[in-house]
Amino acid sequence: MHALRLALTDPRFDACAVAGAFAVQPGGRAALDKAAATAGDGAGSYADRLAAGAEAAGTTVQRPELGTLVAAVPATAAERDAAVAAVAAVDEEAVRLRTAVKSRDGFFTTFLISPYSRYIARWCARRGLTPNQVTTASLITALVAAGFAATGDRWGYVAAGVLLLVSFVLDCTDGQLARYSLQYSTMGAWLDATFDRAKEYAFYAGLALGAARNGDDVWALAVGAMILMTCRHVVDFSFNEANHDATANTSPTAALSDRLDSVGWTVWVRRMIILPIGERWAMIAVLTAVTTPRIVFYALLVGCAFGALYTTAGRVLRSLTRKATRTDRAAQALYDLTDSGPLAELPRRLLGARKPAAGSVWIAAFAAVALIGFALSRPYGDATLIAVAVLYAVAAGEAVSRPLKGALDWLIPPLFRAAEYVTVLVLAAKADVPGALPAAFGLIAAVAYHHYDTVYRIRGGTGAPPHWLVRTIGGHEGRVLLTTVLAAALATRETDFPVALTAMAVFVALVVLVESIRFWVSTGAPAVHDEGEPA
Numbered sequence: 001m002h003a004l005r006l007a008l009t010d011p012r013f014d015a016c017a018v019a020g021a022f023a024v025q026p027g028g029r030a031a032l033d034k035a036a037a038t039a040g041d042g043a044g045s046y047a048d049r050l051a052a053g054a055e056a057a058g059t060t061v062q063r064p065e066l067g068t069l070v071a072a073v074p075a076t077a078a079e080r081d082a083a084v085a086a087v088a089a090v091d092e093e094a095v096r097l098r099t100a101v102k103s104r105d106g107f108f109t110t111f112l113i114s115p116y117s118r119y120i121a122r123w124c125a126r127r128g129l130t131p132n133q134v135t136t137a138s139l140i141t142a143l144v145a146a147g148f149a150a151t152g153d154r155w156g157y158v159a160a161g162v163l164l165l166v167s168f169v170l171d172c173t174d175g176q177l178a179r180y181s182l183q184y185s186t187m188g189a190w191l192d193a194t195f196d197r198a199k200e201y202a203f204y205a206g207l208a209l210g211a212a213r214n215g216d217d218v219w220a221l222a223v224g225a226m227i228l229m230t231c232r233h234v235v236d237f238s239f240n241e242a243n244h245d246a247t248a249n250t251s252p253t254a255a256l257s258d259r260l261d262s263v264g265w266t267v268w269v270r271r272m273i274i275l276p277i278g279e280r281w282a283m284i285a286v287l288t289a290v291t292t293p294r295i296v297f298y299a300l301l302v303g304c305a306f307g308a309l310y311t312t313a314g315r316v317l318r319s320l321t322r323k324a325t326r327t328d329r330a331a332q333a334l335y336d337l338t339d340s341g342p343l344a345e346l347p348r349r350l351l352g353a354r355k356p357a358a359g360s361v362w363i364a365a366f367a368a369v370a371l372i373g374f375a376l377s378r379p380y381g382d383a384t385l386i387a388v389a390v391l392y393a394v395a396a397g398e399a400v401s402r403p404l405k406g407a408l409d410w411l412i413p414p415l416f417r418a419a420e421y422v423t424v425l426v427l428a429a430k431a432d433v434p435g436a437l438p439a440a441f442g443l444i445a446a447v448a449y450h451h452y453d454t455v456y457r458i459r460g461g462t463g464a465p466p467h468w469l470v471r472t473i474g475g476h477e478g479r480v481l482l483t484t485v486l487a488a489a490l491a492t493r494e495t496d497f498p499v500a501l502t503a504m505a506v507f508v509a510l511v512v513l514v515e516s517i518r519f520w521v522s523t524g525a526p527a528v529h530d531e532g533e534p535a
Contacts, residue, residue: 007071008023016061018071019045019048020048022051072086100177101114114172130177134174139198150207197452201226201448203284219438231417232308241337341474341478343481357402364412368416385487417476423484432494435502
């Protein structure tokens, strides 16, 4: 029965099949009609012939790996007896519990959480709880943990660390419950994808508030940790989008990685050193309980910086050594991930279609480094930075005016993210007034949500958010320019700068959240899944 459930109840794929069973979602109906018109008589069951016909019509048919599960259409009494015996020999409950756990996860999650969280998932399933309810419970627990961290007391830090681990257990349980009971949903995918970041960043804010109660201002470290984490994820997303459908997608570096995968212990070491979510949250929880917020953020920044450098360096080597042809879909996905607004669109509109160029990533890198460098070197409120921001917008537009099919063009979105986020952080820090850094934290969090939302829409195959949304919130270059103008205009009234940043944060958050919620609760939202992604 579980084999049939796997094939017939999964909404994440347009078409699913096992031996003797075939199911399609609305997106696969046209292929089903074509297959039905040509299936006719032939070898094998009618369902199998329909599945083959749908594949021939261009629809990808998901065929779940059954492992020890049995799916068969016996043609004789002897085959039937053999199939019945094979089915009876399988412990379906054991299979459901085992496959409730992600096939690829971090060391901490695999060995210290999943061995018992799967039983919590079964307990939830037997009491009628849904994955979305468990996801919400995880969020509430993390927010309560952030509240305890904000007390600034040792008992609060200890309680916060314990509750953060409980929240992570629930975070693992919701996905395991979905896999155990096959309760996949578009809303669940969205909640799970966005709540992880909301929980982590809320905890950062709680730590910063708790430290402030004890006279230690760590808001800059909190913003820096959020920036580093977001940029690291954008690197992951951009690289994957650029290469997952590339042709001739091989390289010596990838081959070396595959060979290392055959040596079991190296797999776990390489997963741990990039500090995936399980290891990261465990580290945050333990250090929160026994040390100070400043030490927590130092550890986060060092650990995540090492992980980011390790993964990015490996991907750069793969990109430089592989011979791959990037598709138009991948180039469009990278362009959407750049979050380019009206100013950066101008070269593309004025010059029209142009051939790909190898220099696009270098233009983006120069623009990002120049912007950050001037922001760091010039005094707060210096109008020169406005001119640099204008040049940044022009260079950003030039970088994306050609199809992003270069070997390293996947670096352009994270370069733009770093330029925007770091500029906001530097200006808020240099303003040196109460509330500036918390306001910068809120603005970057709101913009980061928009960037994560863009990623999951692209992953779901529905494309980026509508372009009116990107234009309304200015694009990355528009927000950079506005922030520098506000800093210069309010240079003599520094106390007004946090108010301006807060207003920007509220505006971006409202526009992005309203449109995002409208999309993810609509019937056209994709069912995004996260199998095999440890970070």
